[in-house]
Amino acid sequence: MPSAHPVTAPPAPKRTRKPATRAQNPSSRAKAVAAPSDTTAVDHVDTSYLQTLMGYNARRAALSIIELFLERLAPYGLKPVDFSVMSTICHNPGVTSRQLCATLNLLPPNLVGLIQSLEARGLIERKPHPHDGRAVGLHPTPQGQALMVQAEQTAADLELEKTARLTPAQRKTLLDLLQKIYL
Amino acid sequence: MPSAHPVTAPPAPKRTRKPATRAQNPSSRAKAVAAPSDTTAVDHVDTSYLQTLMGYNARRAALSIIELFLERLAPYGLKPVDFSVMSTICHNPGVTSRQLCATLNLLPPNLVGLIQSLEARGLIERKPHPHDGRAVGLHPTPQGQALMVQAEQTAADLELEKTARLTPAQRKTLLDLLQKIYL
DNA sequence: TATTGTTATACTCTATAACTATA
DNA sequence: TATAGTTATAGAGTATAACAATA
Numbered sequence: 375m376p377s378a379h380p381v382t383a384p385p386a387p388k389r390t391r392k393p394a395t396r397a398q399n400p401s402s403r404a405k406a407v408a409a410p411s412d413t414t415a416v417d418h419v420d421t422s423y424l425q426t427l428m429g430y431n432a433r434r435a436a437l438s439i440i441e442l443f444l445e446r447l448a449p450y451g452l453k454p455v456d457f458s459v460m461s462t463i464c465h466n467p468g469v470t471s472r473q474l475c476a477t478l479n480l481l482p483p484n485l486v487g488l489i490q491s492l493e494a495r496g497l498i499e500r501k502p503h504p505h506d507g508r509a510v511g512l513h514p515t516p517q518g519q520a521l522m523v524q525a526e527q528t529a530a531d532l533e534l535e536k537t538a539r540l541t542p543a544q545r546k547t548l549l550d551l552l553q554k555i556y557l
Numbered sequence: 558m559p560s561a562h563p564v565t566a567p568p569a570p571k572r573t574r575k576p577a578t579r580a581q582n583p584s585s586r587a588k589a590v591a592a593p594s595d596t597t598a599v600d601h602v603d604t605s606y607l608q609t610l611m612g613y614n615a616r617r618a619a620l621s622i623i624e625l626f627l628e629r630l631a632p633y634g635l636k637p638v639d640f641s642v643m644s645t646i647c648h649n650p651g652v653t654s655r656q657l658c659a660t661l662n663l664l665p666p667n668l669v670g671l672i673q674s675l676e677a678r679g680l681i682e683r684k685p686h687p688h689d690g691r692a693v694g695l696h697p698t699p700q701g702q703a704l705m706v707q708a709e710q711t712a713a714d715l716e717l718e719k720t721a722r723l724t725p726a727q728r729k730t731l732l733d734l735l736q737k738i739y740l
Numbered sequence: 741t742a743t744t745g746t747t748a749t750a751c752t753c754t755a756t757a758a759c760t761a762t763a
Numbered sequence: 764t765a766t767a768g769t770t771a772t773a774g775a776g777t778a779t780a781a782c783a784a785t786a
Binding site for chain 1: 599644656660730732735
């Protein structure tokens with residue numbers, strides 16, 4: 375957002391003069407600077423301001439993808455965070471809980487039950503850490519790896535569906551720009 | 558993601574032959590195709606696969622912005638959803654709860670308490686709907702409008718900070734591409 | 741009969757404090 | 764003393780079912 379807010383009310387009109395003439399015909403100027411207290415029905419909701427906010431758009435886009443993700447990955451018993459954790463373990467065998475938390479921005483207490491669940495399902499194994507007696511290395515089981523091969527393919531398909539209106543180049547651009555925000 | 562997963566473990570190596578020579582020096586090939594069951598410590602967590610997923614990147618970027626949003630907008634007593642609701646009401650005086658839910662993808666029961674809270678704070682007013690006796694028009698009070706002028710400016714500043722590594726053109730591109738996903 | 745707004749409630753996600761075992 | 768992992772728990776966010784009033 376290089377400039378200001380086009381649809382935003384001006385910063386304190388200060389009402390020095392001209393108290394009349396206004397607030398009488400609310401439908402004449404439509405959306406921008408609509409009279410604050412009329413009782414006119416809103417036919418179409420204007421969201422042009424929110425659409426200038428990166429946070430709003432990123433959140434809406436993420437939730438849109440996650441919605442389909444939950445549906446398509448349900449057969450694997452994986453929700454977004456489960457998927458991220460399993461995928462990271464598969465691509466980094468021996469990774470520790472602490473590393474997972476730092477990498478995926480999770481809190482340790484919230485990861486415990488998740489790890490226990492994955493282990494109980496036979497998808498991962500906990501092995502002693504080679505250098506640090508406090509830490510535990512997390513490793514995928516063959517079943518876990520096999521599951522993730524399928525799950526990652528399903529995720530890829532789903533994402534292509536959700537980004538169907540983007541060209542491959544646009545898709546790459548979008549990934550790069552998003553990473554410039556959070557990385 | 559046009560092609561496949563570059564960093565994904567191959568689907569069952571099948572270990573037909575060559576059981577020796579390998580799995581002995583795990584650090585030689587580093588990340589890709591790491592031996593599944595060694596006990597080597599992971600020095601740097603590889604997230605290159607997750608970074609190819611739009612859902613992952615959009616979620617991480619959104620959460621990164623929201624984190625700062627929560628901090629900067631706390632003085633106004635506004636969280637992201639409160640902000641979206643207040644902003645939509647300010648830009649669409651007379652909008653109904655039903656319209657807000659449809660526009661912002663909220664569930665009616667979750668909006669009730671939010672509206673009551675905003676009304677109790679004197680930021681919005683509920684007025685009878687001109688055409689529909691069931692509905693209620695939501696209008697910003699002068700205090701509500703004044704608050705949102707400040708809040709929207711704070712949000713704009715925060716967003717510029719979070720997107721500091723993007724050019725204005727890149728920022729516009731990012732907004733457009735995100736909207737192609739969820740709109 | 742369908743829709744708006746509402747209540748009650750359950751479920752999930754996220755966050756904080758405190759403890760243990762090891763470094 | 765600091766860190767990895769864990770426990771317990773609180774809080775926020777999100778979900779469904781059911782109801783009254785109006786269309």
